[in-house]
Amino acid sequence: MNPDIQTWIDRLRSGDPRALARAISTVENRAPGWSDLLKALFPHTGKARVIGLTGAPGSGKSTLVDQLAKHYRKANQTVGIIAVDPTSPYTGGAILGDRIRMQDHYSDPGIYIRSMATRGALGGLARATADAATVLDASGRDLIMIETVGVGQDEVDIVRLADVTIVILVPGMGDDVQTIKAGIMEIADVFVINKSDREGAERVEREIRAMQSLATRNDHWTPPIVKTVASEGVGTAELAEAIAGYEAYLKKENLVLKKNVENWQERLVEMLRDAMLEKARAHMDGGSLERYAAEIAEHKRDPYSLVEEIVGGAERDAF
């Protein structure tokens, strides 16, 4: 291995926040060396607990994550937070939110916060988040929290790769169980009803229960519902207990490895898809894609035959 990478990794694992930040940036941007870095870090991973949290904008997600972080810090656990923020570039929400939160935790090196904003690349955010979590894991953080706004497939992909997935609902916000993004309710290992002092909390709870009565999970776990008022710290300890409860259940039922294998199957498919696409692109000489698109737009050829030709060509020529 490159001796520079070894020095870098040693620093990162000794807790140097700059080495950590540089490593996350490297894998996020696929800067030179990203692949070697991840390969070298992988043997050091698998120790951190990874918790995914998702909820609509305004559900108090960040406040809840901060409360949990404080809770775990009291137990002397080190915490890494990845805040995935799909806020429009118009508002700059990611950067602003980051600064406000950094002030709070500035004095505590035991909490590391990193924001990730939506990039243009399809699927790119899920990949970047997974890789950043790998780096944090290798750096020796005890606990990693990944928070995302639960609005799209991207977000589902991001949080379902966590060991424990928490879905945050709030009463009366129009994000009723009926209208919430498909796939979000199904991935919850623990439900949180935040701002539970508001009217309608019981209704949300009833709706979750009704939904749960309709379907059985493969692992036969019934996700508990924890009521919190994150802004006042109410329910944080109960939530941490519920998280630990699910982890204990997975262990007891011998499901930890099984869940891990399933997660890796999905990640492998995504990684292969990306890698193969890069190959296909390389196979097309510069400018080909645009030329092909123009021929299709002008109806000079059909896209379905073209894709078969390119993939077939890649096959024949070994790219």
Add this chain to the structure above:
Amino acid sequence: MNPDIQTWIDRLRSGDPRALARAISTVENRAPGWSDLLKALFPHTGKARVIGLTGAPGSGKSTLVDQLAKHYRKANQTVGIIAVDPTSPYTGGAILGDRIRMQDHYSDPGIYIRSMATRGALGGLARATADAATVLDASGRDLIMIETVGVGQDEVDIVRLADVTIVILVPGMGDDVQTIKAGIMEIADVFVINKSDREGAERVEREIRAMQSLATRNDHWTPPIVKTVASEGVGTAELAEAIAGYEAYLKKENLVLKKNVENWQERLVEMLRDAMLEKARAHMDGGSLERYAAEIAEHKRDPYSLVEEIVGGAERDAF
């Protein structure tokens, strides 16, 4: 070409709704023959106007689409509607909504409505919707409307492939311009403020205007804002006019082909990605993926080297 496919296409192009439904199902599910069918249909495409509409749940999207459909029917245009419904399987919203709407238009063969529910496959919904639109286009429909809930990247991908994209906002629903999914505001060619008789309509309009003042579009078009009350048919004619206005602008500025080429570039990348992944999967003998995932979960190998090996192997062996 297979003579059966030719008979099928003849029927479809003569307006037979069963031939149309069967063709959409075939491409949606990638049933045998889907690729030959699309290849044979492609030369008949490119004539329909494709309009994409997106808005949050409860924004009155379907009602607006129905009003537009009636408007275009009065001008003797045939209409195809693809309603992409990411409602959770728990609620069965897609099917229910379809039935209710079908009753309304049952007597008019000039309107064809098709629902598409979210599937598990990543990116699969955008692909299936694009292919269904291709079939509708080839069937001779004058106008195709694609409606989706504007909540995620999937939806952005779906509607941005339309010729004209409409983003529907409503006052006071918590989907303020500030909190709406990134990428949604940017893709609007026309804004609709529906339920504009509610308090707060002016505020939404001001917010859109403020956002517009921050950025210039590549095509230098300023998306108009149309106020509607779809439940009462208010503003439908104005919306149709705004749509026609953008189409006329694209024509006048010679941007029609350019936009088409850009759209096809993006679709080609997606199609290639999927096709290459299928090749990669075929390259791995049955069960390999799970075995590899298990080896990674047990930390016996790292996923980054593995992906390089598989892609490299595909290269060496020509798959």
